[in-house]
Amino acid sequence: MNTFKPVFTAIALAFVAVAAAPSARAGDSLLMQRVQQEKGMSLPTKGMSMADVERRFGAPTSRLDARGGGSHKQPVINRWMYPGYIVYFEKSHVIHTVLNTPAGNNTNPQNPK
Template sequence: MVPAAHAGDSLLVNRVQQEQAMNLPRKGMSMAQVERQFGAPTSRLDSRGGGSAKQPVINRWMYPGYIVYFERSHVVHTVLNTPAGNNLNPQVAR
């Protein structure tokens, strides 16, 4: 018997499906490609990391509805801003 999905699991699946259906910056795109295709970000957050080769610089660009995360100068992930998520105000360190 397969266990029933939890509500959180369903929300995550829905979010992933929503992200896949949207035109968002893709993994591997350069900063220049993202800016050319999606325009300038509404803000560029302070860089994080960069203390060693194992901790590369992470840059974050905010757009309406999503945040693009770059490792050095290439996209590693794009995350939708959601009311229930913890990414509505990434400037605040937790």
């Protein structure tokens, strides 16, 4: 009976798990920092109307072209840019506010990579 192959596979899997762990912890740490940062900020909240957002936070620096709207399952999504964050609206109500990340993956949504 050859027991070498299962032992080798177990060792290889353990090595991969250990090697991947530091990057997962670093990513978790960055996510936790971002959540804490968001909690300390005054940002538009889910359900606010466009008028409420503009009244409370002022005019956006830019209003991006609407997306979607082709069907009931794909409602119109509007995006307003503010310094440091983007507000996403379904039709005319906030569905999410996203901070611009240091990695820059949402700093220029007009020009997706």
